[in-house]
Amino acid sequence: MKRVLFLPLFQMESGHHRTADALIEAFHKQDLAIECKKIDFLSYTSSSLEKFISQLYIRWITKWPAAYSWMYTSFFQKDKSFMHSLYETLFVEKMEQLLEEEQPDVIICTHSFSSLLIDKLKSYGIETAPVVNVYTDFFINGVWGKKHVDMHIVPTAEMKQTLVDEGVDPQSILISGILTNDTFKRGKPPKKDDKLHVLVGGGSLGLGDSLQSLVSKSGSSRIDYTILCGHNQELFEHVQRLKCPNIKGISYVAEAEQMNHLYNWADVLITKPGGITMGEAIKKMLPTFVHSVLPGQEEKNMKYLEDAGLVHRLDPNTPIDRQVLTVLSDESTQFLMKKSRHQFLKNTDVSSCSELAGLLNETFLQDDQHEHIQFIDDIFSKLYRSL
Incomplete structure (x- = not known):
């Protein structure tokens, strides 16, 4: 053996x-x-x-x-x-x-x-x-x-x-x-509603403290949010207390198949620039926004990702709904981000x-x-x- x-x-x-x-x-x-x-x-x-x-x-x-x-x-x-x-x-x-x-x-x-x-x-x-x-x-x-x-x-x-x-x-x-589980393949099922689906990740290392400024109850009713809370129980309970119909929290996702289902649901990903998460997002061809950057590795990742046109950095002082909708409505920006994702996936051995x-x-x-x-x-x- x-x-x-x-x-x-x-x-x-x-x-x-x-x-x-x-x-x-x-x-x-x-x-x-x-x-x-x-x-x-x-x-x-x-x-x-x-x-x-x-x-x-x-x-x-x-x-x-x-x-x-x-x-x-x-x-x-x-x-x-x-x-x-x-x-x-x-x-x-x-x-x-x-x-x-x-x-x-x-x-x-x-x-x-x-x-x-x-x-x-x-x-x-x-x-x-x-x-x-x-x-x-x-x-x-x-x-x-x-x-x-x-x-x-x-x-x-x-x-x-x-x-x-x-x-x-x-x-x-x-x-x-970026090598990811082979479950994360390109292609998504057709949407069943007209709402914008936004998946938010990064909760286990501090997103909970900034959640209220990131996603507020006064946000657009056109957007449904799913917050990946990881092992952060405080964050999960905070989302539950919001009692907002368009904001849902999910605890730690262990299975790749379940995560792939969430990516298929999402139209947009908001996350931190961790290598594997970004690799999954690129493979799923998801427009990606970055809400925060941890020191060290993520700072280096972020420089590459921004220079390559693969992500859009969010401004913490501007409502998230407005930023996401503005970028998604800009056809030129969307074209360049999509081209960057295709180029990244193309140049591999x-x-x-x-x-x-x-x-x-x-x-x-x-x-x-x-x-x-x-x-x-x-x-x-x-x-x-x-x-």
Whole structure:
């Protein structure tokens, strides 16, 4: 039995987990004999450490966002030898222990921290299974391991160029867009009413405090809102207390199929610029507005998304109804946003988790080495002929 090891970092739900889960599902559909295991590295190292860092992270980004933004730009956006040496001193032996225990046939890193540690191990001559970086944001931070990684799965051509500029072999890089569960396919059923359906996400990390200014009871009766409250029970109860017929709250949505149903219902998405959520919205061709941006990763994502014309930033001082209706009534703006979404989805080498799982299966998990080498040659010759 072949073993695939997925390495996010924290236990808390994130894009790193959602991409890993989507790929695990795709591997199982390819071949049930492939054993997939997901381990968040910090919990493996120390459950109390993972809990402490997770709570610190949430508190930091919500209470002191400017400080977190500075720290992220200073230490995560650049290759910092001091920080990397510190990570190595504290964690590299634990990573070696984990890999020795699990004995995977391929390692898929959906978080930069795990990738860095394995890259360090390989730089010291320690043999590991092939390593695949799967990037879940629209940029590459300075923590990701690069030199000794076997394959890089990046969302954009710009990210591929960044890796090439840093000396990565372009033949080891594939553009995938943001990988999401294959349930999120393009195409929506016809509408059953004339109202505008607006889906609002991002509640679990602080949207509740600004909900009244974001969506008010005096809003347009032409718009129905569904608020995704996540695990934020306070937000869910606040929506219930509004007792407004066109505003509905929904608790945490665990299943991709249920989320896909909500996307099919929606005409518009209002959210934060998390990588996976934005990948889903682009795939569903939803006009997307951003209500707030968390410091660090989301700030970097937002710059790319705005520059690419994929989102519209909301003004917190202007009623949301007015802003949404104004943008949607502007045919030129709508045309450019739709063109940007099509362009993003068009420029990919692999376009789904099932396609990537098939590629990784054939590349790294087949016993016949001659077929393995020939398959790689065929894949990349086709890619380069299409350029």
